[in-house]
Amino acid sequence: MSHLPPQTKTLGPCGPLRGTITVPGDKSISHRSLMLSALAVGESRVEGLLEGEDVLATAAAMRAMGAEIQRGADGIWRIHGVGVGGLRQPDTALEMGNSGTSTRLLMGLVASHAITATFTGDASLSGRPMGRVIEPLSAMGAAITASLGGRLPLMLRGLCPAVPITYTLPVASAQVKSAILLAGLNTPGITTVIEPVATRDHSERMLAGFGADLSVEQGPEGRIIQIRGEAELRPQQIVVPGDPSSAAFWLVAASVVPDSDILVANVGLNPTRTGVIAALRLMGADITEENARVVGGEPVADLRVRHATLRAIEVPTELTPSMIDEYPVLFVAAAFAEGRTVARGAHELRVKESDRIAAMRAALELCGVVCEEFEDGLAITGTGGAPIAGGATIASLLDHRIAMSLSVAALHARRPITIDDAAPVATSYPGFYASLDRLAADTAEQAA
Numbered sequence: 268m269s270h271l272p273p274q275t276k277t278l279g280p281c282g283p284l285r286g287t288i289t290v291p292g293d294k295s296i297s298h299r300s301l302m303l304s305a306l307a308v309g310e311s312r313v314e315g316l317l318e319g320e321d322v323l324a325t326a327a328a329m330r331a332m333g334a335e336i337q338r339g340a341d342g343i344w345r346i347h348g349v350g351v352g353g354l355r356q357p358d359t360a361l362e363m364g365n366s367g368t369s370t371r372l373l374m375g376l377v378a379s380h381a382i383t384a385t386f387t388g389d390a391s392l393s394g395r396p397m398g399r400v401i402e403p404l405s406a407m408g409a410a411i412t413a414s415l416g417g418r419l420p421l422m423l424r425g426l427c428p429a430v431p432i433t434y435t436l437p438v439a440s441a442q443v444k445s446a447i448l449l450a451g452l453n454t455p456g457i458t459t460v461i462e463p464v465a466t467r468d469h470s471e472r473m474l475a476g477f478g479a480d481l482s483v484e485q486g487p488e489g490r491i492i493q494i495r496g497e498a499e500l501r502p503q504q505i506v507v508p509g510d511p512s513s514a515a516f517w518l519v520a521a522s523v524v525p526d527s528d529i530l531v532a533n534v535g536l537n538p539t540r541t542g543v544i545a546a547l548r549l550m551g552a553d554i555t556e557e558n559a560r561v562v563g564g565e566p567v568a569d570l571r572v573r574h575a576t577l578r579a580i581e582v583p584t585e586l587t588p589s590m591i592d593e594y595p596v597l598f599v600a601a602a603f604a605e606g607r608t609v610a611r612g613a614h615e616l617r618v619k620e621s622d623r624i625a626a627m628r629a630a631l632e633l634c635g636v637v638c639e640e641f642e643d644g645l646a647i648t649g650t651g652g653a654p655i656a657g658g659a660t661i662a663s664l665l666d667h668r669i670a671m672s673l674s675v676a677a678l679h680a681r682r683p684i685t686i687d688d689a690a691p692v693a694t695s696y697p698g699f700y701a702s703l704d705r706l707a708a709d710t711a712e713q714a715a
């Protein structure tokens with residue numbers, strides 16, 4: 268977001284990428300670790316928490332509502348929860364920064380407590396639609412006064428006891444699903460969410476892990492998730508796996524920069540998150556899994572990725588939910604592929620931190636890449652492996668993933684690319700540029 272001053276960044280073409288990168292903790296799991304620990308009775312410990320601004324916004328909000336949250340010198344976060352139903356009225360507005368996940372999930376939590384909270388955010392977040400959570404949470408009894416168009420700032424007065432609902436998701440959104448399930452956690456009876464298209468399932472896994480009474484079954488109309496409210500959550504010891512959405516930048520970087528060969532360590536491979544790996548493999552990427560293991564109940568592996576000649580594909584629409592945040596960097600991969608890649612069915616990209624279809628089209632075109640924009644996606648004509656022109660200044664539009672995607676594109680461009688503001692990278696991947704510098708230094712060392 269946000270409170271960091273704008274930070275211009277210019278990146279140029281680099282030699283082969285070689286070495287090991289360890290990706291930071293998963294953002295989705297980090298948010299949920301803090302929220303659920305803050306509702307458990309007793310002390311939870313979280314190792315590997317993503318210390319990005321989005322997650323820190325969640326931590327601050329949970330503190331403001333009564334949880335004790337501390338980061339030890341050992342890097343382990345210790346959280347003393349207030350118990351389900353125990354959130355207290357925050358004294359000031361909850362500042363959500365750039366984070367859609369914090370906002371929508373916390374709205375769910377507040378909805379079934381007898382407290383009132385005001386949610387504010389940066390210019391990007393204030394432009395994003397909240398109607399998708401306002402509607403079901405209002406049906407559960409919350410009173411919500413939002414800005415024009417169902418946006419932030421908004422004020423939410425929760426109801427306790429709230430009313431359990433059965434709700435079929437009109438958009439494939441893990442945030443909407445999670446908001447309702449979290450509201451259901453403190454609602455008497457059974458709250459049901461029907462998900463016609465499966466989205467990331469971290470909330471379901473973690474709620475069950477904390478001891479909530481939750482069931483998931485497949486019905487004719489989709490996944491049926493039911494939660495029985497007023498449960499007591501048991502404190503947990505959580506190890507957060509690395510974020511596949513952060514790993515995606517390295518998978519594309521090593522695929523497109525000639526002679527690269529890197530190991531991306533500690534990547535969470537929950538099947539609801541791995542669409543980008545499947546799409547890159549369809550394009551001919553050379554990605555292999557090593558040291559497969561289970562961390563915190565999630566499949567994890569190290570990914571070895573070597574440069575490859577990429578081919579254009581029609582991105583299968585069934586992959587959309589499992590790679591929703593990875594489209595910007597997949598578009599970069601497409602810019603270097605042989606042929607015209609077409610990605611459709613991704614209308615949701617228009618309501619992320621920026622309109623990611625328009626933002627990526629504008630940025631890639633400035634760098635000399637031929638694009639065609641559709642309402643629900645983009646077609647990109649690739650270079651067949653040659654560098655793109657580059658030599659442009661692109662607007663990151665308060666969107667971390669646009670900044671990082673164009674940084675990756677710059678690594679195989681004829682002329683440097685300037686990101687007008689790279690500060691938003693700190694929302695999800697504070698160490699991104701340090702890792703890039705280290706990789707380049709490792710490469711220089713190996714070459715010497």
Ligand SMILES: O=C(O)C1=C[C@@H](OP(=O)(O)O)[C@@H](O)[C@H](O)C1
Nearest residue numbers: 295368439440441442443591592
């Ligand atoms: O639940 C989550 O943690 C997330 C869900 C996705 O959003 P939507 O639910 O809006 O698709 C994703 O884009 C976001 O980065 C994180």
Ligand SMILES: C=C(OP(=O)(O)O)C(=O)O
Nearest residue numbers: 365366367368369592619
């Ligand atoms: C969409 C994203 O996050 P959020 O919705 O939490 O802002 C993202 O990280 O790409």
